[in-house]
Amino acid sequence: MRSVWMALALTATLSAASPSGASDGEGAAPGSNPLFRDRFTADPAPLVVGDRLYLYVGHDEAQRDEMFNMREWLVYSTTDMKNWTSYPPIMKATDFKWAKKDAWASQTIQKNGKFYFYAAVEHDSSHPGKAIGVAVSDRPTGPFTDARGSALITNEMTPKGTHSWEDIDPTVFTDDDGTTWIAWGNRQCYIARLKPNMIEIDGPITEITPPHFEEGPWLHKRGGLYYLSYASLDRSTQRDEHVSYATAPSITGPWTYRGELTGSGKYSFTIHPGIAEFKGDWYIFLHNAALTVGDQNGAIGRRAVTVERLLYNADGTLRPVMQTSAGVSAPR
Numbered sequence: 238m239r240s241v242w243m244a245l246a247l248t249a250t251l252s253a254a255s256p257s258g259a260s261d262g263e264g265a266a267p268g269s270n271p272l273f274r275d276r277f278t279a280d281p282a283p284l285v286v287g288d289r290l291y292l293y294v295g296h297d298e299a300q301r302d303e304m305f306n307m308r309e310w311l312v313y314s315t316t317d318m319k320n321w322t323s324y325p326p327i328m329k330a331t332d333f334k335w336a337k338k339d340a341w342a343s344q345t346i347q348k349n350g351k352f353y354f355y356a357a358v359e360h361d362s363s364h365p366g367k368a369i370g371v372a373v374s375d376r377p378t379g380p381f382t383d384a385r386g387s388a389l390i391t392n393e394m395t396p397k398g399t400h401s402w403e404d405i406d407p408t409v410f411t412d413d414d415g416t417t418w419i420a421w422g423n424r425q426c427y428i429a430r431l432k433p434n435m436i437e438i439d440g441p442i443t444e445i446t447p448p449h450f451e452e453g454p455w456l457h458k459r460g461g462l463y464y465l466s467y468a469s470l471d472r473s474t475q476r477d478e479h480v481s482y483a484t485a486p487s488i489t490g491p492w493t494y495r496g497e498l499t500g501s502g503k504y505s506f507t508i509h510p511g512i513a514e515f516k517g518d519w520y521i522f523l524h525n526a527a528l529t530v531g532d533q534n535g536a537i538g539r540r541a542v543t544v545e546r547l548l549y550n551a552d553g554t555l556r557p558v559m560q561t562s563a564g565v566s567a568p569r
């Protein structure tokens with residue numbers, strides 16, 4: 238089957254061939270974008286623990302025209318959104334013994350005194366296609382170890398799906414009643430309840446695909462309103478992903494499409510939102526492909542994470558977000 242991703246990869250690599258993007262960041266204001274300039278990072282997923290925000294990312298290591306080369310996940314932390322601490326890699330894709338490769342998008346959540354890390358990887362030939370694993374640690378900075386010894390979600394569990402990479406990009410959210418939900422997908426968006434042990438699906442998998450859904454769902458709640466933000470692609474008019482969102486009065490819906498939240502990430506086909514409230518302010522993390530490291534330009538597989546403030550209107554809708562160079566270094 239011809240992969241849409243492969244065609245888009247070529248387009249995105251070519252369009253990224255001539256950026257005079259951000260480079261090593263010497264002299265860059267703390268909090269300006271991209272956040273990390275010594276290596277390529279993607280798929281940002283924030284987690285707040287006490288007075289510290291942890292940001293989980295995939296490590297982009299694509300060489301030349303390679304589409305993706307992602308072998309491990311990294312974590313950074315901050316207490317002020319401006320100065321970041323880095324740590325050793327928290328896990329490799331192949332630390333899931335049943336996985337072959339591809340440390341794709343992830344999210345970590347705290348529950349029962351532990352940290353649960355959900356991540357997309359390529360399964361071995363026993364369950365071909367992408368799959369979602371869950372790993373656990375006593376600390377947000379890991380190291381994380383496989384919590385099951387098998388995938389939590391495999392391609393066979395979503396049989397109506399059209400392609401082998403549909404089960405990616407987990408987002409996890411604990412509701413006020415203590416129930417944790419997991420949503421994920423590419424082209425189709427699914428949601429299911431997790432058992433209290435956090436490592437098994439509880440009950441049915443429901444499809445909730447919103448308009449123009451491409452991938453990268455992110456669940457959050459503010460006041461009484463639930464938000465499903467996601468990388469969207471209107472295939473009739475757009476070449477690169479934007480971020481769109483839907484809202485609902487409950488985690489089980491009904492979801493109302495609210496339109497686009499952002500345009501595309503500079504030079505990037507993908508964009509991947511991650512949202513968190515930290516010390517009274519809301520933030521949206523994204524990625525673009527505007528960073529140059531050494532002689533390597535940004536590309537579909539050489540991305541860089543960014544952050545912007547996320548603001549709400551009085552009715553709970555979100556104000557449009559622009560990816561900027563100043564990021565949160567800009568005065569309010």
Ligand code: FUB
Pocket residue numbers: 279280295305341342357405406452453507508509
């Ligand atoms: O980083 C690999 C894939 O690209 C992610 O799983 C998607 O969300 C897109 O960002």
